[in-house]
Amino acid sequence: MAEMDQRLTQVDKSLEALIISLEMEKVEYFLRFQNIEEKGEYLHDKMAELLAEIMEVSKQEALTEMDEIFQVHTGYVRRNRLPREVHIRFLKKMTRMEILQKEKGKSMVY
Numbered sequence: 001m002a003e004m005d006q007r008l009t010q011v012d013k014s015l016e017a018l019i020i021s022l023e024m025e026k027v028e029y030f031l032r033f034q035n036i037e038e039k040g041e042y043l044h045d046k047m048a049e050l051l052a053e054i055m056e057v058s059k060q061e062a063l064t065e066m067d068e069i070f071q072v073h074t075g076y077v078r079r080n081r082l083p084r085e086v087h088i089r090f091l092k093k094m095t096r097m098e099i100l101q102k103e104k105g106k107s108m109v110y
């Protein structure tokens with residue numbers, strides 16, 4: 001019985017490590033933006049304009065690099081009554097890395 005419990009514990013730990021690594025891989029494709037006002041505007045277009053300016057490409061090219069865009073309510077946002085966070089998933093990790101490298105140490109203002 002103790003041996004069975006030990007095996008189950010090992011399997012559980014290995015599955016937990018696998019889930020963590022999969023979540024970390026998933027995060028490599030996402031960027032998070034805060035304080036983006038979206039009142040009366042189409043979010044895809046607004047984010048494409050911001051990213052096109054950073055990547056120095058056209059708005060259409062920036063749109064093709066993005067896979068999905070969605071807004072997330074976090075506890076911090078609710079407590080401080082801020083606009084929802086915008087999460088963008090890119091098709092390639094390199095696009096995300098390019099944006100992070102160009103904006104390293106800067107804050108984006110739109």
